[in-house]
Amino acid sequence: MDKDRIDPDRLLEFATAVYARAGMPLDDARLIADTLVQADLWGHQSHGVLRLGWYLDRLRNGVMRAVPRIEQLVDAGAIGLIDGHDSAGQVVTMHAARQAIRRSKAHGVGVVGVRNSNHFGTCMYYTLAGAREGCVMLLASNGGPAMAPWGGRKKIIGTNPWSIAAPAEPRPPLVVDMANTGVARGKIYLARNKRLPIPLGWAINAAGEPTTDAQEAIEGIILPMAEHKGYAIAVVVDLLSGVLTGSGFLSAVHSPYETAQKSNCGHFMIAIDIAVFQPLGAFHARMQDYIAQLKAVPLAKGFEEIFYPGEMEARNDARNRREGLSLPDDTLADLTRIARDMGLEEKLPVQAS
Numbered sequence: 001m002d003k004d005r006i007d008p009d010r011l012l013e014f015a016t017a018v019y020a021r022a023g024m025p026l027d028d029a030r031l032i033a034d035t036l037v038q039a040d041l042w043g044h045q046s047h048g049v050l051r052l053g054w055y056l057d058r059l060r061n062g063v064m065r066a067v068p069r070i071e072q073l074v075d076a077g078a079i080g081l082i083d084g085h086d087s088a089g090q091v092v093t094m095h096a097a098r099q100a101i102r103r104s105k106a107h108g109v110g111v112v113g114v115r116n117s118n119h120f121g122t123c124m125y126y127t128l129a130g131a132r133e134g135c136v137m138l139l140a141s142n143g144g145p146a147m148a149p150w151g152g153r154k155k156i157i158g159t160n161p162w163s164i165a166a167p168a169e170p171r172p173p174l175v176v177d178m179a180n181t182g183v184a185r186g187k188i189y190l191a192r193n194k195r196l197p198i199p200l201g202w203a204i205n206a207a208g209e210p211t212t213d214a215q216e217a218i219e220g221i222i223l224p225m226a227e228h229k230g231y232a233i234a235v236v237v238d239l240l241s242g243v244l245t246g247s248g249f250l251s252a253v254h255s256p257y258e259t260a261q262k263s264n265c266g267h268f269m270i271a272i273d274i275a276v277f278q279p280l281g282a283f284h285a286r287m288q289d290y291i292a293q294l295k296a297v298p299l300a301k302g303f304e305e306i307f308y309p310g311e312m313e314a315r316n317d318a319r320n321r322r323e324g325l326s327l328p329d330d331t332l333a334d335l336t337r338i339a340r341d342m343g344l345e346e347k348l349p350v351q352a353s
Contacts, residue, residue, distance in 0.1 A: 005324025010349035012037045015052055017347045018338060022059045023066035024088070032090045035121035040325050043316035046186030047122045050193065050331050053338055055088070055119075057259035064088055064118050064263070070095055073115075078107035081245065082114045086262055089120030093139075093267055097126040100271040101133045108276040114267040115247035119143070119256035123163030124177035124310070126269070131165040131173040134280050135271040138164045142241040142248075142265050144255030146185050146222045150231040153208050155221045156250050159185055160237035165310070167274070168287040172314035180234035181222040185255070188217050193330040240268040 015033030020026050032055060040048030058064035068087035074080055080099050084092035096112045103110025120126070123139045130137025143158030159179035168174050179185070183202050191198050192214035200210050203217030211217055224230030242249030247266025254261035274283050295306045327335075339348040 005326050006349050008037055008041055008321060008325050011040075011049065011325065014335070014339070014344065014347045014349050015049060017344050018052060018056060018342055019059070021342050021344065022056055024059070025067065028068065028088060028091045031094060032088055032121075035090050035125050037325075038125060038317075039122050040327070041317045041320045042122075042124075042313040043320075044122060044313070045328070045331075046184055046190045048331075049327065049335065050186070050190060051121070051256065053334055054256050054259055056338065058118070058256065058263075061260045063259070063261060068092065074113075078103050078109050078111055080110070080112045082112065084114055084117040086116055086118065089118035089263070089265070089267075090125075092117045093120040093126050093141075094129070096267065096269060097129050097137070097139070097271075100137070100269045101130055101135055104135055104271040104273040105133075108273050110269075110271040112269050113241075113245035114269075115245045117141075117247070117265055117267055118263040119265065120267070122177055123161050124165060124175045124313075127163040127165035127177070128173055128175055130271045131167045131175065133271075134167060134274050136164070136166045136274060137269065137271045138162070139267065139269045140237045140241050141267045142238045142253050144253050144258060144263075144265075145251050146255070147181050147224050147231070147234070148221050149235075150224065150228040153221065157231070157234050157238060158253060158255070159222065160234040160241070162233075162237055166287065167280075167284065168291060168308075169284045171288070171291060171311075173310055174287065174291070174308055175310035175313070178225075180225055180230045180237065182225045182230070183222065185218075185222060185257075188214050188222070189257075190328070192218065194328050237268075241266040244268065 012033050016030045019029035019032050036049045059066050065087045068091045069085040071083040073083050082096050096114050100110035100112040127137040127139050140162040142160050145155040146159045148155050159181045161179045163177040165173050165175035197212040198214050203220055203222045205211040205216040205220040238249050245266040248264030253265045254263050274280055291308045294308050339345050
């Protein structure tokens with residue numbers, strides 16, 4: 001491992017220690033830490049340890065429970081509904097994901113709604129759990145206002161991400177994870193931390209003008225992907241995650257960056273047991289054929305390879321586990337600040353020798 005890179009296992013242990021010291025049960029602390037480090041391993045630094053301090057502040061401010069309280073409101077065969085009572089989003093969502101998978105094995109499909117949760121990191125962390133259990137899995141979540149309804153200029157609807165994952169053995173799973181804005185808000189925060197401009201088309205400023213300044217974008221409005229189509233998908237995600245589950249929706253939801261506000265977000269997931277449709281081995285064979293046909297398409301100019309969704313993340317994961325992680329200077333400085341503040345300097349990961 002390169003001496004200028006960070007050992008991901010040591011980073012995981014440090015992040016776990018931070019949340020455990022903040023009062024979380026050790027297993028829950030490790031789960032949150034793993035979602036962050038795993039995002040960095042996939043190359044999604046916008047959802048990695050950049051966020052470690054944000055969740056910590058939410059715990060300290062009492063808007064996110066250190067010790068979870070998860071209540072089963074509905075238990076109706078294939079369908080379940082959970083109230084997270086402001087517990088950590090990662091803990092609530094993994095609980096719900098396991099329940100959806102279990103219900104799918106009993107009924108062919110498992111549908112679970114979640115209300116009163118918190119931000120949980122990347123959607124694909126949980127849908128991949130379903131893919132590993134022989135399911136096609138969908139997860140959708142709403143978030144705090146980031147974009148305006150199409151044609152408006154007041155942000156009222158979240159980026160509202162969603163993910164679908166399916167196994168593709170012996171290849172890594174096929175997985176899609178995206179926000180309905182043209183870019184995840186975390187990528188704009190990452191650009192700000194790196195002091196980089198953002199591309200035109202990502203956002204408009206508070207005056208409604210196109211901007212390449214990350215801070216102006218944060219204070220302004222992030223634009224939807226595919227114009228009105230991204231807006232419409234975000235509305236459907238809010239419908240499923242907020243309106244249907246009985247959780248907050250639109251401006252009643254608060255983002256993880258608002259560390260003194262309860263989140264009030266909701267989630268919606270579906271797990272489908274593949275074996276009900278066809279033998280799992282047959283499905284894998286069909287997936288191999290599907291992916292092979294995608295990758296066999298002649299290349300457009302400027303491209304060297306066609307990737308299927310999730311393939312790049314799997315390659316990044318393997319490389320970063322082997323070579324170590326490279327984090328932005330501002331993120332490293334924030335980790336150092338947190339270590340000092342929590343009395344965990346001895347656990348702070350250092351550059352590998």
